[in-house]
Amino acid sequence: MAFEPQEPITLTNLPPFAQRMRDAADVVWEEGYRQPFIRELGAGTLPRDTFAFYLIQDELYLNDYAKVHALAVTKTDDNEVMVFMAQVQHAIFHVEKTLHNEYLASFGITAQDMRDARQSAFARAYTANMLATAYGEDLIDILVAVLPCAWVYADYGQRLAREFAGTLDSNPYRSWIDTYRTDEFWQSSVWLIEHIEAIAATLDEPRKRRLIEHFVRGVEYEYMFWASAYDHQMSWRPEWNGLAD
């Protein structure tokens, strides 16, 4: 389907460079939606301790994710970009972390448990990669590094809400789905896509290809974040779990 520039950017009306990134990631993206963690989250059957494992990892993730947005501010004097980055940081602490805190409290996970928590190998690889980009690369690289985070969650949130609409009322993970299904959450991706599109139009093909590669890698990290949580896997190999404790 061709991009309709007069129409708003939606999950299916994407400008050309965003469409290229999305197409390149498609296999991972669709397998990601079909993976057991996401299926069971949608059905409400995901074991609580698996969701708790994910939430603890995601708490740690969000700290690094906030830092990446803070570092983006140091790369530009464009106030529109600076305001966006500040708004995302605000949403991390006041929307996503509020959601987490409600779940963590209901699971009996304490502040001390959180202070003792360590990142899994998969989560650490993801945020180390994002932080390296944020410290060492340009604004465009940071925008592309954070886009999979915003976009995959918005896409899966909306799809889960639609696919499992009939059982959402009794789904213990409903407030998680409700957080990511909103148009407000999707609008972050729209903002990123628009700004990436404008910058990408000024770049040569090899540079664009590198950005696409970064984007696909980000979608892969999103996949593995859930897959490793599903298996409660802290280390690269399961038999190494706990060796450093």
Ligand SMILES: Cc1ncc(CO)c(N)n1
């Ligand atoms: C791992 C991960 N990616 C993206 C989001 C959405 O902000 C999140 N909370 N966690």
